[in-house]
Amino acid sequence: MSQTTSAPVASPAGFSDVKGWFWPADQLLFDWFLKRQDRVPEQNGDLLELGAYLGKSAIFIGGYLRPGEEFTVCDLFDSPAPDDPNSAEMGRSYSTLTRRGFEANYLAFHEQLPTVVQAPTSVIGSRLDAGSCRFIHIDASHLYEHVHGDIVAARELAAPDAIVAFDDFRAEHCPGVAAAVWGAVATMELKLICITGTKAYGTWGDPEPARAELLDWLAPRTDLWHGVEEVAGAPLIRIDGKKAKAPTPPQPLRPASETPKAAESPRAPEAAGESGTSGPSTPGPDASAPAAATRGLLARALGRRR
Numbered sequence: 001m002s003q004t005t006s007a008p009v010a011s012p013a014g015f016s017d018v019k020g021w022f023w024p025a026d027q028l029l030f031d032w033f034l035k036r037q038d039r040v041p042e043q044n045g046d047l048l049e050l051g052a053y054l055g056k057s058a059i060f061i062g063g064y065l066r067p068g069e070e071f072t073v074c075d076l077f078d079s080p081a082p083d084d085p086n087s088a089e090m091g092r093s094y095s096t097l098t099r100r101g102f103e104a105n106y107l108a109f110h111e112q113l114p115t116v117v118q119a120p121t122s123v124i125g126s127r128l129d130a131g132s133c134r135f136i137h138i139d140a141s142h143l144y145e146h147v148h149g150d151i152v153a154a155r156e157l158a159a160p161d162a163i164v165a166f167d168d169f170r171a172e173h174c175p176g177v178a179a180a181v182w183g184a185v186a187t188m189e190l191k192l193i194c195i196t197g198t199k200a201y202g203t204w205g206d207p208e209p210a211r212a213e214l215l216d217w218l219a220p221r222t223d224l225w226h227g228v229e230e231v232a233g234a235p236l237i238r239i240d241g242k243k244a245k246a247p248t249p250p251q252p253l254r255p256a257s258e259t260p261k262a263a264e265s266p267r268a269p270e271a272a273g274e275s276g277t278s279g280p281s282t283p284g285p286d287a288s289a290p291a292a293a294t295r296g297l298l299a300r301a302l303g304r305r306r
């Protein structure tokens with residue numbers, strides 16, 4: 001486990017105070033896949049998240065860590081990006097993100113931090129053992145080259161039958177994720193099990209047992225619509241989670257009265273709790289941008305009046 005860095009910052013009073021892009025349907029599916037791994041005795045391994053932001057999904061995943069396992073998160077946080085397009089992406093969507101903000105949020109829910117790799121995700125393959133991870137969430141850069149690299153690393157790090165979740169695999173604002181994920185289906189033997197509006201779930205193991213059990217779990221649910229469609233020669237479960245009822249959220253370690261206001265970014269998205277589009281780079285995530293644009297228009301108008 002990592003040590004926290006320097007001075008503490010404010011903590012969230014509840015999971016809904018943690019900013020991020022982790023919606024109820026995906027919370028339900030993470031819960032389902034991770035609990036299923038508890039029922040499958042041979043499903044051993046560590047947990048890995050590429051792209052943690054302020055910890056919304058990491059706090060959730062950390063609740064499924066079993067004794068003797070390791071949870072690693074890899075994020076640039078406040079470090080420079082490795083290339084210009086990634087740097088522009090960081091500036092657009094995460095410019096006020098700090099590692100301390102992540103740590104303060106995480107420690108509001110867990111006694112110990114995960115192992116934090118503050119670096120480009122391209123290092124992750126050299127930091128962890130091949131075949132060591134049973135659950136991997138890929139949610140870092142949404143640019144094709146990076147996502148492709150993350151998928152290559154995930155394939156190497158995945159334990160047998162590991163589940164890999166891919167964020168924003170079909171979002172309009174980040175076509176590179178779709179290209180990388182479907183490219184992996186076409187050329188890297190990735191098998192998708194199911195999709196929601198915001199994430200795809202797959203494996204390099206045998207998808208059939210999880211697919212069959214998932215269909216049984218979905219059948220009586222009235223908050224999740226589902227259907228099955230043949231895609232690239234395999235059945236794919238489509239899930240519409242707009243009405244999804246989120247599972248019980250992670251609980252803070254201390255009561256709200258003892259915690260100051262949540263660590264957050266002024267550019268952060270709405271806290272989860274209602275369904276919505278995923279997407280750090282959804283056009284207009286920057287709350288300051290409209291204000292700046294308005295200021296510019298005002299200045300121009302005032303200039304003309306002078």
Ligand SMILES: C[S@@+](CC[C@H](N)C(=O)[O-])C[C@H]1O[C@@H](n2cnc3c(N)ncnc32)[C@H](O)[C@@H]1O
Pocket residue numbers: 019020021022050051052053054055056057058074075076077081082086090094097119120121122139140141142146279280
């Ligand atoms: C979409 S956010 C993660 C959201 C988070 N998983 C959640 O559900 O709230 C993407 C994160 O990826 C990080 N990131 C972007 N490019 C990266 C790179 N090349 N290497 C590591 N992290 C990166 C950003 O700093 C940001 O925190």
